[in-house]
Amino acid sequence: MKTQTQSPYRILLSPPHMSGRERKYVDEVFATNxxxxAGPILSRFEQMFCERTGFSHAVAVSSGTAALHLALRCAGVERGDRVWAPTFTFIASIAPIIYQGATPVLFDCDAHSWNIDLGLVEEELKKAAQRNELPKAIIAVDLYGMPCDLEHLKAIAASYEVAVIADSAEAIGSRREGKHAGFGADCAAFSFNGNKLITTGGGGLLASEDEKLVEYARFLSQQARAPVLHYEHEEIGYNYRMSSINAAVGCGQLEVLEERVTRRREIFENYRKSLGSLPGIRFPDEPAGARANRWLSVLTTNGRPDLAKFILSLNELGIEARRLWKPMHLQGALKGVNVIGGSVAERLFETGLCLPSGTDMTKADEEFVATAVKKIVSEIA
Structure with a gap:
């Protein structure tokens, strides 16, 4: 039984939540060996993903990072090319650019959606065209499950013939104008890591309406082995294919996808109702037409209370809380990278945090977290 002073167990940020339906698919994998x-379960997972998201083609791979790396290969990104991406994201959005020997150019986010600032992108595309320094691709991240305005971005990029890649790793189940997150980009990368809204235990997926693109990605993910009777390789590929066991878990998770989205959104709204009126506390709104999966319940504090003390105090009570993503242009691994703007992302890092959002949280867990936040705000504001 919880007390108002400390949780008897740690309330985690976003732990895996098995539905029980995964077992039948896993048992099938073992029964068929x-x-x-490879095998029928892997194909079934890809098919189920497409049925639930509206994409026509998909290839399941070992991680969201692998999916994004394949997306860049499919876009023809090579050494010396430029790839534009947001600075306010996780490093997995940027690392594949480096893998390809390309140069990342980072962009600030807009203060409303926290996604890449499309006004800055449009302005810089005009300048880059004049300098003959256009990017080979632009990566748009659906941050914390908030779907990017891909229709707008595609319209901006189309006249310059720049590929648009959606990093929808955090956005499974999110929609904008009725279309699933990532739909409309040249291709979209998804993650099923253990902390995501649904999980395969570790894995990712690349989806697109372009069948040839997905088949090329599938070819690359299997060591680029030619379909002949011996091992023939005309180009370098990767060992990126998802295992059937992971895919089996994913099949069971996809069966409850909409339930998980509904629950995450409910947790977010409960936090907003309970905490939104506290001094300095603000929860991000959804842009018109967007339905975010609210992968993590995020908020900003406007600098009150002190963020470090806030997070430490929550953790002492058994509540896992973390700061928002540290901007990529502030990371030592990307020292000296070109960044357009950056002040919005820096401010969000200085003032924002994530609260526990797991779909297996109880109502008592939610109330405990909310009560703790109120207490801490009153004590250290």
Whole structure:
């Protein structure tokens, strides 16, 4: 039984939540002995993903990072090319650019959606065209499950013939204008890491309306092995295919996708109702037409109370809380990278945090977290 002073167990940020439906698919994998990255369950997972999201084609891979790396290969990104991406994101959005020997150019986010600032992108595309320094691709991240305005971005990029890649790793189940997050980009990368809204235990997926693009990504993900009777390789590929066991878990998770989205949104709204009127506390709104999955319940404090003390106090009570993403242009691994703007992202890092959002949270857990936040705000504001 919880007290108002400390939780008897740690309330985690976003732990895996098994539905029980995963077992039948896993049992099928063992019964058929298709445990390698091949077989009917893997194809079924890809098909189920497409049925639930509206994409026509998909290839399941070992991680969201692998999916994004394949997306860049499919876009023809090579050494010396430029790739534009947001600075306010996780490093997995940027690392594949480096893998390809390309140069990242980072952009600030807009203060409303926290996604890449499309006004800055449009302005810089005009300048880059004049300098003959256009990017090969632009990566748009659906941050914390908030779907980017891909229709707008595609319209901006189309006249310059720049590829648009959606990093929808955090946005499974999110929609904008009725279309699933990532739909409309040249291709979209998804993650099923253990902390995501649904999980395969570790894995990712690349989806697109372009069948040839997905088939090329599938080819690359299997060591680029030619379909002949011996091992023939005309180009370098990767060992990126998802295992059937992971895919089996994913099939069961996809069956409850909409339930998980509904619950995450409910947790977010409950936090907003309970905490939104506290001094300095602000929860991000959804842009018109967007339905975010609210992967994590995030808020900003406007500098009150002190963020470090806030997070430490929550953790002492058994509540996992973390700061928002540290902007990529502030990371030592990307020292000296070109950044357009950056002040909005820096301010969000200085003032924002994530609260526990797992779909297996109880109402008592939610109330405990909310009560703790109120207490801390009153004590250290």
């Amino acid at each position: 298709f445990v390698a990255p």
